[in-house]
Amino acid sequence: MLRTENKVRLTVVLVVVAIAVLILGILGYDKKAQTYTFPIKLGLDLKGGVYVVLAPTPEVTLTGEQLNNALRETKNVINNRVDELGVTEPTIQLDLENSRIIVQIPGVKSPDEAAKLIGRTAQLFFEDSQGNVLLLGKDVEKAQAGPRDDGPGAQINLSFTPEGSKKFAEATTKLVHQPIVIRLDEEVLLNAVVNEPITGGNARITGLSFAEAKEKSALINAGALPVPLERIASSVVGPTLGQRSINQSLTAGIIGIVLVLLFMFIFYGVPGLLADLALIIYGVILLAVLALFRATLTLPGIAGFILSIGMAVDANVIIFERIKEEIQNGRSVRSGIEAGFNRAFWAIFDSNITTLIAAFVLLYFGTAQVKGFAVTLSVGILTSIFTAIFVTRTFIELMADKDPEKIGRHFVKRG
Amino acid sequence: MDLKVIPNRKIYLSVSTILVVISIILLATMGLNYGIDYTGGSVIQITTEEKILPGSVQDNVLGDKRVADLELGSSSVQLYNPGNNQSGVLIKTRFLEDVEEQIILDVFEEKIGQIDKDQLQIQKVGPAIGKELLRNALLSLIIAALLMLVYISFRFEFKSGVAAVLALVHDVLIVLGFFALTQKEIDGPFLAAILTLVGYSINDTIVIFDKIRENMRQRRAKESFDDVVNTSINQSIRRTINTSVTTLLAILALLFFGGESIRNFTIAITLGVIAGTYSSLFVASPIWSIWETAAEKKAK
Numbered sequence: 001m002l003r004t005e006n007k008v009r010l011t012v013v014l015v016v017v018a019i020a021v022l023i024l025g026i027l028g029y030d031k032k033a034q035t036y037t038f039p040i041k042l043g044l045d046l047k048g049g050v051y052v053v054l055a056p057t058p059e060v061t062l063t064g065e066q067l068n069n070a071l072r073e074t075k076n077v078i079n080n081r082v083d084e085l086g087v088t089e090p091t092i093q094l095d096l097e098n099s100r101i102i103v104q105i106p107g108v109k110s111p112d113e114a115a116k117l118i119g120r121t122a123q124l125f126f127e128d129s130q131g132n133v134l135l136l137g138k139d140v141e142k143a144q145a146g147p148r149d150d151g152p153g154a155q156i157n158l159s160f161t162p163e164g165s166k167k168f169a170e171a172t173t174k175l176v177h178q179p180i181v182i183r184l185d186e187e188v189l190l191n192a193v194v195n196e197p198i199t200g201g202n203a204r205i206t207g208l209s210f211a212e213a214k215e216k217s218a219l220i221n222a223g224a225l226p227v228p229l230e231r232i233a234s235s236v237v238g239p240t241l242g243q244r245s246i247n248q249s250l251t252a253g254i255i256g257i258v259l260v261l262l263f264m265f266i267f268y269g270v271p272g273l274l275a276d277l278a279l280i281i282y283g284v285i286l287l288a289v290l291a292l293f294r295a296t297l298t299l300p301g302i303a304g305f306i307l308s309i310g311m312a313v314d315a316n317v318i319i320f321e322r323i324k325e326e327i328q329n330g331r332s333v334r335s336g337i338e339a340g341f342n343r344a345f346w347a348i349f350d351s352n353i354t355t356l357i358a359a360f361v362l363l364y365f366g367t368a369q370v371k372g373f374a375v376t377l378s379v380g381i382l383t384s385i386f387t388a389i390f391v392t393r394t395f396i397e398l399m400a401d402k403d404p405e406k407i408g409r410h411f412v413k414r415g
Numbered sequence: 416m417d418l419k420v421i422p423n424r425k426i427y428l429s430v431s432t433i434l435v436v437i438s439i440i441l442l443a444t445m446g447l448n449y450g451i452d453y454t455g456g457s458v459i460q461i462t463t464e465e466k467i468l469p470g471s472v473q474d475n476v477l478g479d480k481r482v483a484d485l486e487l488g489s490s491s492v493q494l495y496n497p498g499n500n501q502s503g504v505l506i507k508t509r510f511l512e513d514v515e516e517q518i519i520l521d522v523f524e525e526k527i528g529q530i531d532k533d534q535l536q537i538q539k540v541g542p543a544i545g546k547e548l549l550r551n552a553l554l555s556l557i558i559a560a561l562l563m564l565v566y567i568s569f570r571f572e573f574k575s576g577v578a579a580v581l582a583l584v585h586d587v588l589i590v591l592g593f594f595a596l597t598q599k600e601i602d603g604p605f606l607a608a609i610l611t612l613v614g615y616s617i618n619d620t621i622v623i624f625d626k627i628r629e630n631m632r633q634r635r636a637k638e639s640f641d642d643v644v645n646t647s648i649n650q651s652i653r654r655t656i657n658t659s660v661t662t663l664l665a666i667l668a669l670l671f672f673g674g675e676s677i678r679n680f681t682i683a684i685t686l687g688v689i690a691g692t693y694s695s696l697f698v699a700s701p702i703w704s705i706w707e708t709a710a711e712k713k714a715k
Contacts, residue, residue: 045676048533053544205672231513232541240533241460244497245651248674256668260661267657294579300604302675303669307611307684311618318622321654347625350570351618357562358614362607365555367452367548369605377611 002401011393017281020288027291043298046246049106049238050115054229068096068225075101110137110234125183134171140163143220144214154213155324165201173197190214249302256306268320269410274395275316282312282387289379298372308380315388319344324411333408340392352381421645425525431698435585438592451477452603453549456540457511467502475526485515552606559613571624574706579620582699586616586687586690592681604680612687620694623651623659644704659692
């Protein structure tokens, strides 16, 4: 006779598994390619790509809000550069607390070149039509977008440093009615025609929409007031290298999981098999949760996943040993199972909390790669409490409902 | 099973003390071999179709005038086998500027052979970031240990919390001692390994402490605390060993098949799990029993 209580439990387990599988199915479906892919985002160390941390060079004297604004502008410039690479999932973070810009570009084709491109400090040039350099970024004091003085539309107000003013006056005197090109590295930002000699150190560029004026002036400022950046850390991983890591950890994972499953079966018989089933459910749920949280799987993260498989069955070992003990002490199979689960609960709870403490500390202090590990570990611990206690219990109680003596023998025989 | 852990605790604790002292001496004399994550520097990992002879990278690449002019100081070159009939080399240097890095890559292509760009890996860490990481690593270890002390004191009692944390320090020191002895590199994920084993080692200890806590409730009048602890250890030994075995099976698979890049990580966890299992049985409980027995005598 199956007890209603246990039927309800089984339904809960099946629903949870169904939801997990559904999540993996939906998130793994690539609409564009109409195929299924692995539903979890892979980290740079697995997929290949670039990770760059940029910080202002020591010469930068800006502080406080000025520095923050300059960094925000710099981030925009980097955004544009990364866009030019045409990659799918770049992340560019601004860490104002530490004055850093962190760029991550997975799956880029030539990661080394990308890393160099990102870190390069933009240089601003003013040139005549023959390509002779008239002024450099350092000559510009400021560029600011504003409404046009004499009509609709917007304009960029340029102000020059004293030295820049002199140079600009000289250039504009020579180049009346001729174009001046403003270039950021190779990219032409603006092409303006000189109307008259400008000697006052202030110029305006008209004929722009407001959005354009704002964007270009930001770019001029970034070139003119460049927060010169340096790469303080970077990691460049070639695409095939990542693939090899995936293959290796996959092999290790399969071997490790099979060994753990075998161990449980050999040592604990049918209850061990039930724990194995719960362990497989554990794996499915863990993957679904990671996919749902959009977690990034790194190499240490995979290691954490495999490790957590070994740790997840620990709870079952503790419970099974406990049940054996209870039955040996003269309890019936039913009450032995019940007491075993109940009494093992606090040992499992306490021990998992301490591992969670370690994982949370890692989450707070670890590097990006290590954080991936900590996330896997934390989610794994929480999931394993559910599968090892609730799922395994459901299976074992259902077996006990059918034939208590049969399942009981497994707990007594091997001891 | 009938292990006389508590009656023989002096032996076990002496063994542990000796191991810990040796580890501290090794740490003090040989020190740890920190990777660039902590010291700052560049590591270039190159794969090529050409066969690389031992010494040829030192002589032909680092020895080349253009590279020698960069004044790299002490650099290290390590050959490895990436499979597929290719050769692999790790060049570890001080922090390189982009231009300097390019010079090395160019000279390598000229003198040794074409670089497989798809397998090129370059890691650079500035010295400032490295220091920050080391500080964070130490801080996180201390914070984790303190939090565990608080949690165990709250769930059990203060004495057991201290005993568990001492066992933890024992495990961490032995693992660090091993890394000092072998001069294996301490890389970024190493911190993750140490903190995991910190969490794991406490796991085992708690399972035994839980048994002690339970047996104390049914303690008979003439039974000493030492007896209760010894019984509890014997009652828990199977589960302690079996839980460690399942974890070891998973971690050993990683150690043997998981590849080079996480090898040090898995070595640390493997050692930690072994040390942690030992210390749960033979260090944590004996310390608690010595302290508790002394306290009980005093109370009388």
